[in-house]
Amino acid sequence: MIAWWRTLPKKGWGQPLEEYGGTGWTAVQHYIFKEELHMYPVPAPLAFGVSMVGPVIYTFGEDAQKKYYLPRIANVDDWWCQGFSEPDSGSDLASMKMRAERKGDKYIVNGQKTWKTLAQYADMIFCFCRTDLIARKQTGISFILGDMKTKGVPVRPIQIIDGGYKVNEVFFDDVEVPVQNLVGEENKGWDYAKFLLGNERTGIARVGVSKERIRRIREVTTKFKSCGRPLLKDPAFSQKLAACEIELKALELTELRVVADEGKHGDGKPNPASSVLKIKGFEIQQATTELLMELIGPFAAPFDGQFTFFK
Ligand SMILES: Cc1cc2nc3c(=O)[nH]c(=O)nc-3n(C[C@H](O)[C@H](O)[C@H](O)COP(=O)(O)OP(=O)(O)OC[C@H]3O[C@@H](n4cnc5c(N)ncnc54)[C@H](O)[C@@H]3O)c2cc1C
Structure with missing residues (x-):
């Protein structure tokens, strides 16, 4: 993961700030980029650095802190x-x-x-x-x-x-x-906590992850058969998959609306609709995980060899 993350700054893709070698993209452009990473799929930059502590240091930190930490965050010198x-x-x-x-x-x-x-x-x-x-x-x-x-x-x-x-x-x-x-x-840390959590709310729905998972489900369903026909032709299964896709499209549009709104009110606060992104995003991820498990049946069961901690 670190090797991959370190290739991103070479293209200016490691973090958003132009003055630190970033692209200067808008929030929507960043959103699209992250979705592409999730769909590819490759790991998006480590959120704790770039999306959480980075903006707090940039906005409220001393110059010396900015100079020291921000390039290190972009280059993932520190996890x-x-x-x-x-x-x-x-x-x-x-x-x-x-x-x-x-x-x-x-x-x-x-x-x-x-x-x-x-x-x-x-x-x-x-x-x-x-x-x-x-x-x-x-x-x-x-x-x-x-x-x-x-x-x-x-x-x-x-x-x-x-x-x-x-x-x-x-x-x-x-x-x-x-x-x-x-x-x-x-x-004054509580003010910085609210600022940081506001940033955490956008980009957390992981729409690209769910899109990639649905693509995978569609790919695998054509190979698995139930009662002699591909699972995708099974009305109960395809109905559940369609419901997930509809929910995902609605979530994507909501997130795009929130991201497009970012910074427009000048108060630094995210659109209140951002509060639903995390919960809805994770509900869809759970639903797609359940569909994948249903799809692969007994292969989804864990096997004891994984649980080495207790041995
Ligand atoms: C996988 C995972 C990763 C995490 N990673 C991090 C991390 O990296 N760093 C970090 O700091 N934290 C992390 N957390 C912690 C996470 O932010 C907390 O779990 C979260 O804030 C909820 O706190 P809690 O688990 O103590 O639940 P509680 O606050 O005890 O809540 C328990 C239940 O009570 C409900 N509840 C609580 N208060 C009220 C109320 N006033 N009215 C009605 N219902 C209420 C909640 O909705 C919930 O259902 C992580 C959690 C998970 C599960």
Whole structure:
């Protein structure tokens, strides 16, 4: 994946900013590009870097932070992970407890984050930490960049339902972080979290992934037979496939509407319709996965050899 990602900046396709060698594409052009990557299919650039921490540093960071981090993000010199959720703070993100206590030119960070996607590969983590214990919960949070190789940051994998390891717990035990790793103003992290999550909502529906999956289903259905005829000719199966395709087309149009609207209101906030993109996108991905499983029947069953963790 890294080898592939590193070829993208050579064409200016690694990140959007023209001043850092990007194409200067509009949001719609970017959307089309990402959809092409998903359909090909090849991995889209690592969202934690290019789409999440990158825009926060670019918008709220110091010049020195921009100069150091942005080219590294574009070139995937650092693999980033996202440090929001904690064991007791998921939907109610503002209740997070991870503490960063300022001591001279350092923060001493203590606490636990969980569900960190691909943190087992990460070099860096962007974290929301509590820097003021007295303030209202949304106003005492700061956005801090942490080095995953620092002493006192163990990563523990969580096995997920498909038997794989994608998410992790990350622990911070008296971890020293230089104050230069604070992005923007101290205690203003909640504003940056909203900005970042707004960016996360667009481009998350993964329409290209579902399109590619439907293409694959159509290809395979012509080979698999049910009662002597291709599954595609089976009315029950083809009805379910058609329903998925209709939902996907509606989602694609909604996402294009949201993306085309980006930046038009000047308040930096995404179109509120963006809130449905993630849930609808994942529902369609689940439906297409179920169709694929139905299609390949017993071959879809996991076999014990995959689950090496417990051996
Ligand atoms: C595969 C995966 C990858 C993830 N990757 C990351 C990552 O990289 N970084 C990261 O920081 N986080 C990550 N997360 C965490 C994710 O953002 C949280 O799971 C999410 O915020 C929900 O929090 P929770 O799991 O604690 O559920 P909870 O907040 O405990 O919610 C449980 C249920 O209660 C409902 N609920 C909660 N509050 C209310 C309410 N007020 N009213 C009505 N219903 C409510 C929810 O809808 C949900 O159904 C990941 C999660 C998953 C599953």
